[in-house]
Amino acid sequence: MDQKAQGSLPPVIGVGTPVAYPAAAAAAVPYQAYHHLYQQQQQQQNQQLQMFWADQCREIEQTTDFKNHNLPLARIKKIMKADEDVRMIAAEAPVVFARACEMFILELTHRGWAHAEENKRRTLQKNDIAAAITRTDVFDFLVDIVPREEGKDEGIPRPMGAPATDPLAYYYVQQ
Structure with a gap:
């Protein structure tokens, strides 16, 4: 064989010789x-x-201005009265509950939207809300109400060592 042909051949490796695999x-x-x-x-x-x-x-x-609400106060009051232990409700209570419900819905939607963006989608789906519930400990009370659809899970695989729950732990920002 000539020198040019030998230069293009891979080197011969003996038994026990360490080999570096570039693919790894x-x-x-x-x-x-x-x-x-x-x-x-x-x-x-x-x-x-x-x-x-x-x-x-x-x-x-x-x-x-506490007179304008996004959620109907009469419906909130009706839900509050559904509990047999509740007899009277102060006028301020439904207003506070309405605001709390708005904040709850906003945060759950925000977390669901983050899941949709992780999956490179611009449409919020039921499984996004289910993922937000699963990932956030505070929403554990909803796990049975909004079951996660296992077959349609489009979640990105987590790197090794990444927590199974939401790394965005629930917190309250104090002023």
Whole structure:
């Protein structure tokens, strides 16, 4: 064989000779890149939730008109009276409950939207809300009410070592 032909042949490796596999090294890079992207996404979602709660606190402090509501007070009062132990309800109670319900719905929707964006979708679906409930410990009371559809789970796989629950733990931002 001539020298040019020998230069193009792979080197002969003896038994017991360590071999570096470039494919294994290359596989670690996408995992690291994915893990970094995952961390950035979680930090962004955490910042969005902090801003959400800061805005909610600011809005509550600045509220002076308690007559306009997004949820019907009569329906809230009716639900409150459904409990046989409740006899009388102060006029302020349905107003406070209405605001609390609005905040609850907003946070649940916000967390569901974050799940939809993780899956690169712009449409909020039932499984997004179910994922938000599953990932957040505070929403555990809803697990039986909104069951997760296992067959339609489009969740991105979590990197090794990532928590199974929502890294955006429920918190209250104090002023």
